[in-house]
Amino acid sequence: MKNIVIGTAGHIDHGKTTLIKALTGRSTDRLKEEKKRGISIELGFTHFDLPSGRRAGIIDVPGHEKFIKHMLAGVGGMDIVLLVVAADEGVMPQTKEHLDILSLLNIKKGIIVITKESLVDEEWLQLIKEDIRQKVKSTFLENAKMMVVDSVGGTGIKELITIIDQLTDETESRNINAPVRMPIDRVFTITGFGTVVTGTLVEGKITVEDTLEILPQKIKVRIRNIQVHGNSVETAYAGQRVAINLANIKKEDIERGYVLAQVNSMETTMMIDVRIKTLKDVSRVIQNRDRVRLYHGSTEIFGRIMLLEKQELSPGESDFVQLRLEESIAVKKGDHIVVRFYSPIETIGGAIVIDNNPQKHKRFDKRVIQELAIKEKGTPEDILEKHIERYSNQFPDAAYLAKTTVQQIDEVKKLVTHLVAVNRVLLLNNTNVLHQSYYTEIKEKALGLLKEYHKSNPLRQGMMKEEFKGKLIPNNAGKSGDALLALLEKDEIIKVLGKYIALYDFEISFNKAQIQIKSILEENYLKEPFATPRLEDVIKSMEFKKQEIEQVLESMMAKELMKISSDIVLHEKAYQKSKDLLIQYIEKHGSISLAEFRDLLNTSRKYAVALLEYFDNNRVTKRLEDRRTLY
Template identity: 45%
Template sequence: MEYIIVGTAGHVDHGKTVLVKALTGVDTDRLKEEKERGISIELGFAPLRLPSGRLLGLVDVPGHERFIRQMLAGVGGMDLVMLVVAADEGVMPQTREHLAIIDLLQIKKGIIVITKIDLVDGEWLDLVQEDVRRSVQGTVLADAPIIPVSAVTGEGIPELLNKLDELAAVTPPRPARGGVRLPIDRVFSITGFGTVVTGTLWTGTIKVGDDLEILPQGIKTKARNLQVHGKNVREALAGQRVAVNLAGVDKEAVGRGSTLATPGHLPSARRIDATVKLLSGSRTIENRSRIRFYLGTAEILGRIILLDREEIKGGENALVQFLMEEPVVSLRGDRFVLRSYSPMETIGGGVVIDPDAPRHRRFDTNVLASLRKKLEGTPGEVLAQIIKEHRQGINLTEAAAAAAMNVDDARELLHGMAAEGLFVMLPCEHDLYIVDREIMDAWWRETERALTDFHCRYPLRPGLGKEELRSRCFSQIPARVFQPLLEQWSREGRIVFTAGTVALAGFKPDLTPKQKELLEGIAAYYRTARWQPPDFKGVAANFKVQPSELEELLHYLVREGVLVKINEEFYWHREAFEEAVNVVRELGRTGPFGLAEVRDALGSSRKFILPFLEYLDRLKLTRRQGDKRIFIAN
């Protein structure tokens, strides 16, 4: 079943709450002060059953200008709106401000409800309707139906219900798949249960037991219990009014303006790129002016940085970056409302372009072109731009979130673009890591230079160490991406790599005749020395080679399995080493043995046997037991 939220808007005392009661039977003024003063102060909620059987959630917002923040907290989650105008007063200041907010948020499906028609005659009602129609021209409600009603006599209520039913049937439902996003509009605690938050579930599905996160605080929690319209449920779907009992959360740690979300689903940032439009007649806004920013149920103070001009005048559009005093939870495409810092007046609104933006230079043509592309481009163009801007690549989940897309839809688009050669997609820990082709090519050029240089400097080595290559060229990308990157280049035939090294494809250690002669001589030298091998300096002096060259030759013989490196000073010939291991194994068959026993069995000295036994300890062939050792390998 699809769920829709319908809300009221309009001037104070124009009959919104009475209308809600006539439609639902619920008095949404629950506070003592509301009943004493006869006006709504807080948001009110009620279920509304339509003639077709469809169940709507109805949000009643305050109309008084002092409670515009509460109004904004409710209007952000509406799918349908009823703009309420009293027949005896007509269009009033808050009618116009609420209408401007509806237009800024682009709530395109709505009904204009003329209330209190029992207080006026037909001629006056006609004049009011004409005034209303003029007032909504040029807004999203320009073609909205006008339905006169009386909550007292019931006149027009059936027609209103039928029209709501008709509009609800053609209103797209909120997406139940994807991550959870619930802007919190109320927080309270229940003895024995703990903290409860309420709000309209914008996207996703919440099930009892689900892991959730409260943003921007970053508090991890679980859904302990769920209610929809006062009834316990096992799951809540997008478009429903939901109360969530949270596990392990203090009431004081959460408030209106926080967001309940799937962990890792939503960014939280102090810098946001956006496009802004000021209302006609609004005051001029200069760069770095302080503003009040409203999105979902949140009100955040910040400064507006004008990226493409020095000031914005009423009726103008501009590209901006907001620098907020607190983190903002948002997604690309979210609509918001702006009010001036003082006096508090609605001045405009806009659309989020980048919910977690880097700092920009003003009037930078590349930045402005990028923002326009992300604002106006197709989904594919938006994804492409986001990926291009991530010079170190980006995983699929993050790219989809930045583009405000479902992950499956983003994956399908990216597969097509990857097939065209625009991107490279690297499988990475149950996700995909996306790299722009130009960046990938630049990475390869840097890697090719590093490997070529290494092969030239160390022609006898099989390749550059993997970790050295990663730290030298790829320290900025996640470590988990490095292996898939090497595998991609290996599939393309560019490199060969092992558990420890990376080499250019086709590279083989190239021995000169002199090096071959030296290697044969060194190997024979160690074979003859057996268990009294020469030290490093002795070998260098005997063969008249520089230490750096000898080091390369010895490394080569170790890799080829001819020598065994005992420590930095001593190498043993493989044959001598294996024979010595067999001797130690035989000694170990009768119990623990000491260094002297091994020394005497091999006819060597402590100088050589102690490093040898320590090496066996490192290999876990032997283990110290006091001043003795035991042989522990099979």
């Protein structure tokens, strides 16, 4: 069944609370001061049953200008608004400001309710009706039903309930499959139960024993008990007014404005990219870096406006803006924010979130403006693609992208699959998502790094793998880095040569002198393959420059020559021969001793020991007392 929250709005003393009492039989004023002064100071909550059987939650907001902050804390969760106007006073300043706020928050359904009709004559009532129609022109209430009621005598109340019930059929159902999100508008304790929070569940569903988190504090909590309209339930759904008993947290650790959310579903932020639209009748021009008050969900937070397109913003104008905040906040793309001047306080206009966790922007950057335009009006695929493009250097996975875009993982995976199919992004290890533009940058960087390296080290087989990964992708070694190397090799950008990385088409090229040096070295190390000379002696015996010999040696040590121990070097052919003889002998006899291996190679004990220890360390053999078997 569809869940509906109805709210009031209007000037102080126009009869909002009395109207709710007439609708529900209950007063929403609960504070002593409210009852003493006869005005609403805090938000009031109750409910009533509609003829259709739906149970609607009701939020009563204060009408005094001093309590506009409290009004803003409650209005964001409303589906239908009752704009209350007293017949004897008509549209007043707070009526106008409340109407502006409702429009800025994208409230779509409402009814105009005229109260206190017994205080005026029919002629005056008609004038008030005409004035109201004029004042709501070009707002969401332009074509709204207008009802005249007597909240004390009961005239018109039954008809109003019927209209409300009809209007609930036209309201959009909230998304119960989205990640859980509930702005907290009240916190208190109940003896024997502990901490309780209330709010309108704007998205998702909450079940007893769920583990959620409080944002922006990132405190994990367990759902101990749930009440909807005073009744204990196992599950609460988006669109319901909910009271939740929390475990693992004290009342002092929560404030109005915090958000109860699905664990790891949202990133907190201190910057938001928005489209801001100012009211036509705002009295001041917005300057860059103006300090403002921002109202989102049930929170008030301070920040500064960074105008990205214009030098200043006049009444009725719109601009892309970066809001730089003084505290962390949890928001989602598409959320509506009310913006007010810091002092003197005045509502400026409304903002719609475009990017909930952006990078810091420079003003008048055309690329930034173009990206914001895509994020503002693009398809879900376009928007996710921009997030992937931004976060590619972090090798994001679906869970991370779901968190940054505040979507469920399954939905993100579907979008990624489509983006891969149209070649806009690619997958590494079927996990990490990279944008094609980032991969192009990586390929160009890899080419540049290796070209420069080969130019400086023409006789080296390549750059050490870990050094290459560290320069190519500094923050992403490990499996992601290895998967990227495999992709670069598949695309014939690089080749992986054991612990070395080279350009795909790179080959070592020797000059005449170097060819001679290589030939002499090979001759020395193949002449007596298991009784090789010391490197120092070979170098001294050659009539070439020491630096040139060392360069050739370094090149050969990566391929033709192998260092078996600190003072023994063998030719790769000799090593392979020794390995083959060893394996054949063990396969035939089951094991081999040091002496048997020495005789097999016709070498000294020193060389036999060094080779066997090398085989042990490389898991070719394993030692069992004084014999070796295959590993």
